[in-house]
Amino acid sequence: MYRCFPRIVSRLTRLLLLAGMLVLAQLAHGNGNPGDTVRIAYVEFPPITYRNDDGEPSGMFIDITRKVALEAGYTPEFLYLPVSRAYLYLENGQIDAWTGVSGVPALMGHVLESWASPMPVQLSAWYLSGRSALNHFDQLQNKRVIVIGGYTYGGLLYWLEGQPSIRVTEAPNHRAALEMLKRDRGDYLLDYRQPVRDILTMPGDSQIRESEVRSRNLAWLFSLANPRAALLREEFDDAYVRLAERGEVPPVRVLNQGFVVPGFPEKYR
Template sequence: MRSSFSVNLFVFLTPGLSSTARIFILLIAALLSTSATAQSETGAKTLRVAYIEFPPITYQANDGAPAGSFIELTRKVALEAGYEPEFIYLPVSRTYLYLSNGGIDVWPGVTEVANLEDDVLESWVSPFPAQLSAWYCEGTPALDHFDQLQGKQVIVIGGYTYGGLLAWLEKSVGIRVTEAPNHRSAVDMLKRKRGDYLLDYRQPVKEILTEPTDSVIRESELRTRNAAWVFSLANPRAALLREEFDDAYLRLVEKGEVPPVREITGGYVIPGFPQLLR
């Protein structure tokens, strides 16, 4: 489509056009230009945000709407940065795929996902830590060293990769892995002795430990990573998006509307944790 400058030049240089024709052409050109600009701005300002079932951090509410503390934080930061978030509910594996191929722009998730190493940029800002724990029943020894999983049955949550740890466990001789469909089922399996340890993140498990019999559940910290906004490098604006999000978060900190900036550290890792996943 011609630019408004080109159209104006065309009208000015074309002989024989009546005044009415000139005005009509200029009016149509202005309307088309305004429409194209509005569509372009709308597309540029919409941000495709994936989220997974990770209550109370991110999850899909009963009415199908995105919910959770990280969802609300993401919405607030995106709006401050000038974007309208379009939340898309996905399984973890699909989230990783769409980050790799550009099907989504950003995921409010965690840092250091081995499968995404070359496909994403992580925000410099981290709003909170994400702790992976080994859960077990009273009477079972606490997990003080990762080697204690040898000879044990380990429960995992379906769809979770644990930053590459699941693949390592499945290849390990002497460690048996069984899958639970969700956090509640996993805790119930643990109480029924269908596994010795459950590997799951702290926030979702704490959220569902509400039954009287859940009082027997104990916890050992395995690894602490950082929550972050993870941007797809398939989007050519990934680096700019990261800077805009970080800057927006800092502005909101100054207004007192989000938690203070955390000092990012390497986090805790249990002794014996696989070296290649650190």
């Protein structure tokens, strides 16, 4: 019996060393266990996030998210949702995260935002050449405003709909919204820069002008209904930094408050 004891100790030592090496390897590649699934919502927001013709998640933010999740040690499971459903699922914990934007008032107290942000997102007011640029938000009073169906603009839509002097008209998509603007079915179109600039290729689009309204940052928003929300944020941020250092994602950005047009409703800044 005593003769076997050194061999048992030696075997235990080897097992402990192996376990330690596995832990160190895991820490080097994020704290998630390889194969663990993280449920990530995305919405129709081309070219940032969207569902392609094959029904698969696509877009520049989707590509970055996939890299970051894998670097952190997770397998991303993408869920395509309307934005209102994404908000609800973040609140009740049916998803772990959303590839969205920072500073959404309706989500305050329900999410943790990542510190890392690959790029800014610009909300603009689009109008026709020869008409007035939007230099103050009060200029929307007594005007017709086109919006995109399914978008809440960080809650700003509810403010617009509550203004008796602003007539809100909904378009089913970005292309339809531009055509409505060109046909004088609205004075301004509220829409994001990236999706609109991506499709300004049709005859007559050259007459469309842009005024900046509000800038925010792309971010991963982690559901506080998940007890691991803070850990997930840390893992994603750390993974993003490692990828940025290797040149596989955009450089780490120094975030600021961004631009806000004068008169923008304080509640939705």
